[in-house]
Amino acid sequence: MQFRPWLWAFSILFAWCSLPTVGRAEVPVIPSETPEQRDARMQWWREARFGMFIHWGVYSVAGGTWKGQPVSGIGEWIMNSANIPVEDYASLAAQFNPVRYDPAEWVRIAKDAGMRYIVITSKHHDGFCLFDSKVTDWDVVDASPWGKDLLKPLADECRKQGLHFCTYYSIMDWHHPAQYRGSDQAYNPTRIHPERKREYMEYMKTQLRELLESCDPEVLWFDGEWPDWYTEADGREVYVYLRELKPSLIINNRVGKGRKGMEGLNRSDQEYVGDFGTPEQQIPATGLPGVDWESCMTMNNTWGYKSDDHNWKSAETLIRNVIDTASKGGNYLLNVGPTGEGTIPDASVERLAAIGRWMRVNGESIYGTQASPLPATPWGRCTAKRLPDGTLRLYLHVFQWPENGRLTVEGLSGRPKAAALLADGSAVAVQAEGERILLDLPGKAPDPVASVIRLDVNPNP
Incomplete structure (x- = not known):
């Protein structure tokens, strides 16, 4: 090299x-x-x-x-x-x-x-x-x-x-x-x-x-x-x-x-x-x-x-x-x-x-994923997959766990279907607000290096 x-x-x-x-x-x-x-x-x-x-x-x-x-x-x-x-x-x-x-x-x-x-x-x-x-x-x-x-x-x-x-x-x-x-x-x-x-x-x-x-x-x-x-x-x-x-x-x-x-x-x-x-x-x-x-x-x-x-x-x-x-x-x-x-x-x-x-x-x-479709991820990184039914599956890799427990994902116009932690499969409350998606997270990060949230979003009309 x-x-x-x-x-x-x-x-x-x-x-x-x-x-x-x-x-x-x-x-x-x-x-x-x-x-x-x-x-x-x-x-x-x-x-x-x-x-x-x-x-x-x-x-x-x-x-x-x-x-x-x-x-x-x-x-x-x-x-x-x-x-x-x-x-x-x-x-x-x-x-x-x-x-x-x-x-x-x-x-x-x-x-x-x-x-x-x-x-x-x-x-x-x-x-x-x-x-x-x-x-x-x-x-x-x-x-x-x-x-x-x-x-x-x-x-x-x-x-x-x-x-x-x-x-x-x-x-x-x-x-x-x-x-x-x-x-x-x-x-x-x-x-x-x-x-x-x-x-x-x-x-x-x-x-x-x-x-x-x-x-x-x-x-x-x-x-x-x-x-x-x-x-x-x-x-x-x-x-x-x-x-x-x-x-x-x-x-x-x-x-x-x-x-x-x-x-x-x-x-x-x-x-x-x-x-x-x-x-x-x-x-x-x-x-x-x-x-x-x-x-x-x-x-x-x-x-x-x-x-x-x-x-x-x-x-x-x-x-x-x-x-x-x-x-x-x-x-x-x-x-x-x-x-x-x-x-x-x-x-x-x-x-x-x-x-x-x-x-x-x-x-x-990580495996089989594609590049992030998000314009910015100040809290970490994102990878993505497109499921057979058209659902956009995002993996939110959170490096900086929010102190207030609220994670904001900007730049998505689709409607959220469900979200869960990969660490234990527990559900994460999620809602849409315009072109933002808001997730309510547990008080403590599952992993100090990178905690991953799986977020499914309905395809855009």
Whole structure:
């Protein structure tokens, strides 16, 4: 991962239309699908709303230190941050032996937190693969004492426990000889030997096919697309290749170059590479109406394990982030960085358990919901569902419980049908007053972090 300003980082719309007209005919055609077919392909992902990101690799052995000295920056970037030569960095693979790796436990932790899918790094920027790739020895099977594929057992366990399995893949590769360091002091952003670019593109496509064949991910989550040598046309080539291999596959926007803003974009007459946007380390203030998106975020300051990073977000912050993201129509992808031995840090497990306790009571207010239809929610956040009979069901997530016991919901012209607390199902008195709905609440909030009221409103005439 790399922190980038959000208008660039989640650069939603992935278009190739800025390419010169000459040569477009040679660019592969994106498989056609109707809006209904796209909705069916995206359905599980849209309903899931909450997933686990896992950044794991040989950098986890270093844990943020090199030759006994702490290295600044995020843990998985240590090869770049410490400017470690390729041959020296290889020593970490020789120490990568995750004897405490328990895929069933990892999936249990995610499931108990209320997460519906897992996205794990199959290959990060250092090029090291957590699966058995036949086109390189720089993988866990050939270069580490572990000697076995790490992804397939996790994929199998996800399916056994009912979670969706997905993989991350970096386009930038600090190890592959086709790419070379951007400067004497850093790998990022890499450059490429022009005569070897096609070689690398085929290498990448082969590895992606290997992933599909070995562990069958439902999402391919790309990153590392920012070096100048990688183009919109390259992203389109990869996207088309993968969708032809697996038509149901969902692919994020970083498979292409994306855009720095949303100006001038018109979905009716432009084609885009990628299925969802990826804001990083923040939640867009107003969401991204009409666009599928997912906000990825760390629990502390780093993605990969770093032993001295103790700047953990509170469970309250993380729970409210889940709510905030859903209230704006997005998914929340929350990261853990396991150690080199294969354990998820206790601080992460504790916070995930706290989220899980909240989700077990209030999960229906997150899963399968849509963005809030309310113009403002000064008391917290709102998510919504449309029931088969047309009823608008609102979930009012109250962060600040009113001292006078009266909650006012502004901007609704429909008539309220009923309201109840999710915590215990008890009814809440509700009445309409013009375009306001007034609810009389108990004196004490059921949950100090976020109490949820389910409010059903008759459809407008």
